[in-house]
Amino acid sequence: xxxxxxxxxxxxxxxxxxxxxxxxxxxxxxxxxxxxxxxxxxxxxxxxxxxxxxxxxxxxxxxxxxxxxxxxxxxxxxxxxxxxxxxxxxxxxxxxxxxxxxxxxxxxxxxxxxxxxxxxxxxxxxxxxxxxxxxxxxxxxxxxxxxxxxxxxxxxxxxxxxxxxxxxxxxxxxxxxxxxxxxxxxxxxxxxxxxxxxxxxxxxxxxxxxxxxxxxxxxxxxxxxxxxxxxxxxxxxxxxxxxxxxxxxxxxxxxxxxxxxxxxxxxxxxxxxxxxxxxxxxxxxxxxxxxxxxxxxxxxxxxxxxxxxxxxxxxxxxxxxxxxxxxxxxxxxxxxxxxxxxxxxxxxxxxxxxxxxxxxxxxxxxxxxxxxxxxxxxxxxxxxxxxxxxxxxxxxxxxxxxxx
Amino acid sequence: xxxxxxxxxxxxxxxxxxxxxxxxxxxxxxxxxxxxxxxxxxxxxxxxxxxxxxxxxxxxxxxxxxxxxxxxxxxxxxxxxxxxxxxxxxxxxxxxxxxxxxxxxxxxxxxxxxxxxxxxxxxxxxxxxxxxxxxxxxxxxxxxxxxxxxxxxxxxxxxxxxxxxxxxxxxxxxxxxxxxxxxxxxxxxxxxxxxxxxxxxxxxxxxxxxxxxxxxxxxxxxxxxxxxxxxxxxxxxxxxxxxxxxxxxxxxxxxxxxxxxxxxxxxxxxxxxxxxxxxxxxxxxxxxxxxxxxxxxxxxxxxxxxxxxxxxxxxxxxxxxxxxxxxxxxxxxxxxxxxxxxxxxxxxxxxxxxxxxxxxxxxxxxxxxxxxxxxxxxxxxx
Numbered sequence: 001x002x003x004x005x006x007x008x009x010x011x012x013x014x015x016x017x018x019x020x021x022x023x024x025x026x027x028x029x030x031x032x033x034x035x036x037x038x039x040x041x042x043x044x045x046x047x048x049x050x051x052x053x054x055x056x057x058x059x060x061x062x063x064x065x066x067x068x069x070x071x072x073x074x075x076x077x078x079x080x081x082x083x084x085x086x087x088x089x090x091x092x093x094x095x096x097x098x099x100x101x102x103x104x105x106x107x108x109x110x111x112x113x114x115x116x117x118x119x120x121x122x123x124x125x126x127x128x129x130x131x132x133x134x135x136x137x138x139x140x141x142x143x144x145x146x147x148x149x150x151x152x153x154x155x156x157x158x159x160x161x162x163x164x165x166x167x168x169x170x171x172x173x174x175x176x177x178x179x180x181x182x183x184x185x186x187x188x189x190x191x192x193x194x195x196x197x198x199x200x201x202x203x204x205x206x207x208x209x210x211x212x213x214x215x216x217x218x219x220x221x222x223x224x225x226x227x228x229x230x231x232x233x234x235x236x237x238x239x240x241x242x243x244x245x246x247x248x249x250x251x252x253x254x255x256x257x258x259x260x261x262x263x264x265x266x267x268x269x270x271x272x273x274x275x276x277x278x279x280x281x282x283x284x285x286x287x288x289x290x291x292x293x294x295x296x297x298x299x300x301x302x303x304x305x306x307x308x309x310x311x312x313x314x315x316x317x318x319x320x321x322x323x324x325x326x327x328x329x330x331x332x333x334x335x336x337x338x339x340x341x342x343x344x345x346x347x348x349x350x351x352x353x354x355x356x357x358x359x360x361x362x363x364x365x366x367x368x369x370x371x372x373x374x375x376x377x378x379x380x381x382x383x384x385x386x387x388x389x390x391x392x393x394x395x396x397x398x399x400x401x402x403x404x
Numbered sequence: 405x406x407x408x409x410x411x412x413x414x415x416x417x418x419x420x421x422x423x424x425x426x427x428x429x430x431x432x433x434x435x436x437x438x439x440x441x442x443x444x445x446x447x448x449x450x451x452x453x454x455x456x457x458x459x460x461x462x463x464x465x466x467x468x469x470x471x472x473x474x475x476x477x478x479x480x481x482x483x484x485x486x487x488x489x490x491x492x493x494x495x496x497x498x499x500x501x502x503x504x505x506x507x508x509x510x511x512x513x514x515x516x517x518x519x520x521x522x523x524x525x526x527x528x529x530x531x532x533x534x535x536x537x538x539x540x541x542x543x544x545x546x547x548x549x550x551x552x553x554x555x556x557x558x559x560x561x562x563x564x565x566x567x568x569x570x571x572x573x574x575x576x577x578x579x580x581x582x583x584x585x586x587x588x589x590x591x592x593x594x595x596x597x598x599x600x601x602x603x604x605x606x607x608x609x610x611x612x613x614x615x616x617x618x619x620x621x622x623x624x625x626x627x628x629x630x631x632x633x634x635x636x637x638x639x640x641x642x643x644x645x646x647x648x649x650x651x652x653x654x655x656x657x658x659x660x661x662x663x664x665x666x667x668x669x670x671x672x673x674x675x676x677x678x679x680x681x682x683x684x685x686x687x688x689x690x691x692x693x694x695x696x697x698x699x700x701x702x703x704x705x706x707x708x709x710x711x712x713x714x715x716x717x718x719x720x721x722x723x724x725x726x727x728x729x730x731x732x733x734x735x736x737x738x739x740x741x742x743x744x745x746x747x748x749x750x751x752x753x754x755x756x757x758x759x760x761x762x763x764x765x766x767x768x769x770x771x772x773x774x775x776x777x778x779x780x781x782x783x784x785x786x
Contacts, residue, residue, distance in 0.1 A: 003407070003693075003697045003701070004701060260771050261771060261774070261775060264768070264771035264772050264774070264775045265775045267772065268772045268775040268776050274772055275529050277765065279768075280529075280764075280765050280768035280769065280772075281761065281764055281765065281768070283767075283768040283771070283772070284715060284763075284764035284765055284766070284767040284768035285715070285719075285764055287712070287767050287768065287771055288687075288691070288712045288715045288716050288764065288767055289687060289716075291691060291694065291708070291709075291712045291767075292686075292687035292688070292690045292691050292712070292716060293687075293690075294690075294694075295690035295691060295693055295694045296686060296687070296690040298407060298690075298693070299407050299690055299693065302406055302407035302408060303407075303408070305406065306406075306408055313682070313686065316679075316682070316683045316686055319683065320683060320687065365672065365676070368672075368675065368676045368679040368680075369672065369675060369676075371679050371682065372669070372675035372676070372678060372679045373675075375679075375682065376651075376655050376669075376675075376678055376679065376682060377655070377659070378655065378658060378659065378667075378669035378670065378674075378675050378678065379659060379666070379667040379669050379670040380670060381670060381672065382666070382670065
């Protein structure tokens with residue numbers, strides 16, 4: 001067991017740190033809002049990081065990456081956090097969608113899209129979730145129909161789409177065959193966000209901010225070459241993205257900003273709260289969980305280095321993080337009083353953000369089902385959708401929902 | 405970075421599992437509730453396996469393994485509710501070794517069984533070294549080493565104290581109150597066995613009344629605190645082992661027991677509860693890795709890491725043993741079933757060595773202290 005850098009890793013860290021020390025003055029200051037000038041500054045910063053080899057660390061060299069391992073990826077993340085500069089803007093593209101294209105895309109797709117993605121010239125968004133397909137992602141209804149010339153026509157709606165309002169492309173999961181069971185009739189597409197028929201609308205959340213979008217597709221034309229990973233193979237392609245999503249979250253848990261020190265600092269300045277046994281118990285309990293998640297991240301990293309792919313149990317880290325952060329927000333509001341709930345307060349923002357985060361990437365309940373079944377080997381929930389063509393399933397749902 | 409077990413660690417774990425499987429420890433845990441003589445003496449097993457010298461340096465006859473290796477053995481002991489007296493022995497052996505005490509070799513060999521009579525170190529809110537009281541929530545001051553070189557004081561609920569050959573006692577010196585470690589032969593102490601609720605654990609109250617003792621040279625507050633937190637981590641590891649068994653038995657039963665035409669493990673209520681056990685188990689194991697790493701490489705963080713592991717393990721075992729009873733339904737609450745034995749283990753373990761609640765408080769204290777330290781430093785720099 002060894003958590004320390006090897007000499008090679010220490011050298012790599014020193015090299016990353018030296019570059020950041022030299023260039024961090026040119027980094028944009030981190031801010032929450034996303035006006036176009038700020039987004040442009042972040043894209044330019046991503047370009048500099050990419051040019052220095054600090055983006056796409058695990059991507060293959062021939063595709064513009066560094067061909068390094070997950071540990072180097074984490075070292076870069078740690079050093080960026082230490083330098084107090086923003087990381088890359090397009091975490092979703094470089095961390096999840098790019099790797100999906102690397103795994104399933106054609107040679108043309110790789111050479112056309114990956115470079116501009118890595119450098120922040122073209123930001124990407126993930127068009128998976130729909131109003132009626134979240135945790136049950138294979139229930140997507142966005143429909144793509146093939147035309148005589150091999151092109152496709154796409155109609156439907158996506159939701160919870162981060163970065164859609166400034167994205168150049170999206171990776172979209174659509175139904176291409178409704179007459180087979182739901183996991184089988186899906187196909188993955190690359191969609192230009194400026195195509196005719198694409199409408200993007202900000203989706204305001206509890207906090208009042210719009211970090212996500214709804215995206216509407218009205219008879220959007222897609223080229224034959226837009227298919228990623230083969231027609232009817234969309235589910236397998238989506239699973240690749242979801243695996244990289246787990247990795248991105250798991251290896252970046254420190255980066256989510258839910259750190260024990262941050263919460264302790266909020267309480268430490270209140271002399272009474274600092275010594276109050278009940279406050280300390282609550283702070284201690286939630287920090288125990290966050291410390292555990294931090295080391296669970298190292299375990300994942302270690303497993304990756306041994307060539308193991310993290311299983312669904314990695315999702316427990318998200319459950320733990322969100323629960324602990326909710327407890328932290330609650331505690332801090334109890335200590336600071338209503339000022340913690342002022343609209344401009346970082347705590348009000350966190351308190352507002354977390355209830356929704358509980359469902360992000362799949363609800364906690366569905367995640368617990370999945371882990372119970374795949375990791376503990378418990379018998380599955382009885383499923384009413386197995387082996388039934390999607391169109392039939394929808395007809396049943398409509399009949400069930402209509403008044404009798 | 406590599407957090408996988410080494411081949412040696414896997415071997416150590418397998419060997420421990422094999423050695424402990426030769427005694428029916430779980431059945432003995434039940435029998436000993438009614439007949440204390442049914443508690444098996446596992447010290448010969450520990451000696452034969454070399455666990456008694458696990459943390460002792462090679463020149464003193466030990467195996468010089470790591471704290472995490474010791475935790476692996478404790479996990480295996482906890483898995484089968486084996487009452488091996490390592491919780492008391494291992495921190496004691498490590499202090500004797502650090503002080504170059506002449507009895508270290510005999511302790512490493514296991515010929516002498518040592519017992520650490522611990523005191524909780526000061527925290528950000530408590531200034532003194534304290535020990536468990538026989539009753540109530542007010543802790544007592546640690547025993548005092550008088551100017552004439554004798555030791556006086558009493559400590560309640562000390563794990564592994566009955567039957568130990570010598571005690572390594574955390575005390576404070578009369579006058580300046582500086583912490584020290586002293587060795588006391590069992591003949592100089594008054595020990596009263598006080599088994600409670602979990603009959604697998606040798607537990608007792610110990611009193612020193614002007615006892616002759618020898619000071620362990622070179623051991624000061626930092627080493628005594630380290631020994632306290634090592635005991636916390638070992639107890640956490642032992643609890644994790646019990647969680648493992650509780651989880652696997654509960655999962656097995658949830659697969660085979662049917663109600664309303666379905667295996668009960670297919671119900672979300674049952675499944676989610678078992679996944680909660682898994683979540684708490686994973687958290688605890690991650691924190692044991694943290695504690696093991698900090699013990700060797702990050703001494704400043706060891707108090708935080710070990711306290712976090714202890715807090716997490718206490719909660720995990722409480723939850724796991726309750727879930728074990730619930731999943732098994734009424735049968736899980738019967739005398740014949742194993743679930744109550746794990747429940748008993750959980751309830752007593754959480755109250756030893758300061759209690760899991762104190763560990764949680766120390767996690768908060770360490771973090772609050774570190775933040776204040778950082779703020780102060782920042783102010784000085786400015």
